[in-house]
Structures are given as structure tokens and as C-alpha cells.
Amino acid sequence: MTATDHVDAHTFDELAREAVSKLDDYSDVEAMLVSFTLVRAANRIQQDLETSVHRPAGITWAAFRVLFAVSVVGPITPAHLAHLSSVSAASISSVLNTLERNKLVKRVPSPEDGRSVVVMLTASGRRAVEELLVRNNAREVAWVEALTASERKTLTKLLHKLLVHHPAEPPKPGKRVVASPKRQTKAA
Numbered sequence: 001m002t003a004t005d006h007v008d009a010h011t012f013d014e015l016a017r018e019a020v021s022k023l024d025d026y027s028d029v030e031a032m033l034v035s036f037t038l039v040r041a042a043n044r045i046q047q048d049l050e051t052s053v054h055r056p057a058g059i060t061w062a063a064f065r066v067l068f069a070v071s072v073v074g075p076i077t078p079a080h081l082a083h084l085s086s087v088s089a090a091s092i093s094s095v096l097n098t099l100e101r102n103k104l105v106k107r108v109p110s111p112e113d114g115r116s117v118v119v120m121l122t123a124s125g126r127r128a129v130e131e132l133l134v135r136n137n138a139r140e141v142a143w144v145e146a147l148t149a150s151e152r153k154t155l156t157k158l159l160h161k162l163l164v165h166h167p168a169e170p171p172k173p174g175k176r177v178v179a180s181p182k183r184q185t186k187a188a
Helices: 009-021 029-057 061-073 078-084 089-101 123-144 149-164
Strands: 105-109 117-121
Touching (some): 061 123, 117 123
């Protein structure tokens, strides 16, 4: 056991607040804490859902998000699917290959553009999504049971407000904080 093993979530927040407030150019500790806490909570819930629901069922969290998105919107292009399911465009092909190999989705020619494809659920994919949604929701219920009904509504409303907000582009950064290793070239 180390000296820091006693640090719980609340203490960690206080230590983070103190550390950030000491920075010369930092002006909004509360904004940092909102983002920091939101990301930590989301990561913890996502990790729990993946380890307790999705991995035991043989799929990844990314695969579940893709299956769920297709089940909600119907046939969809891989690019649009990547956006809706928060899977990078680079990863969507790999996720779809795995889901197709497991016969949970199929890619068919697009009715609007014969040069592209749309992704659809198979019957097995639809059954898998339904079963996973039930298991997933049981874990979601366990996570939010710490909140009252009113708190759930307020939190959902506030999170939606953040989701639809589009902050202005940040200014171009100055110097790099972390320098990349220099590449060494050999003279010819």
C-alpha cells in the first residue's frame, strides 16, 4: 500500500483543483472540474459496461455502439455510422469486418449510389442488440440509482446542453509542450 492509496474521488478532485489553481495562466478551475469529472465518470461507466456486459458477450464497446446505431437509424453508410457511433473513420472498417464475420451486420450496395455501401443488421445482429440493450440497461440502472429522478432529469438536460454546444475553435497553439523525438537522417 502506498501513501496515495487513501486518495478517493473527492480528495482527487480537491487535489486537482489545487494543482490547477496554482497555474499562472489558468483562470477557470470550475470549467476544468466539470470537464475532468465528466470524462472520468463517462470513462468509468464505459469501462464497466464493456467489462460486465459487452466483453462477456464477445464484442467490444465500439462494436456495441455500431450495432446500436444501425438498429436505431437503419441502413447507413460506414462514414455516417462512424460519426454517429463515435468510432473513428479509421476504425469503422475494422469494427464492421469483425461484425460482418460474426454475421451481425451485412454491407449491401447503396440504393442511392451504386459505388458505395450501406450497413444493415442481420437477424442475428438485431437479436444481439436487443439482448445487449437489456443487459446494458440493467448496468445503467445500477449506475444512476445514486441519483433521484429529479437529478437524473437535470443531469440529462445539462449533458444534452453540452452535446449541442459548439465552442469556437481554439487559437492555434504556440510552442509544443511535449517535443517529438528528432529524426536522425544519414547523409548520402
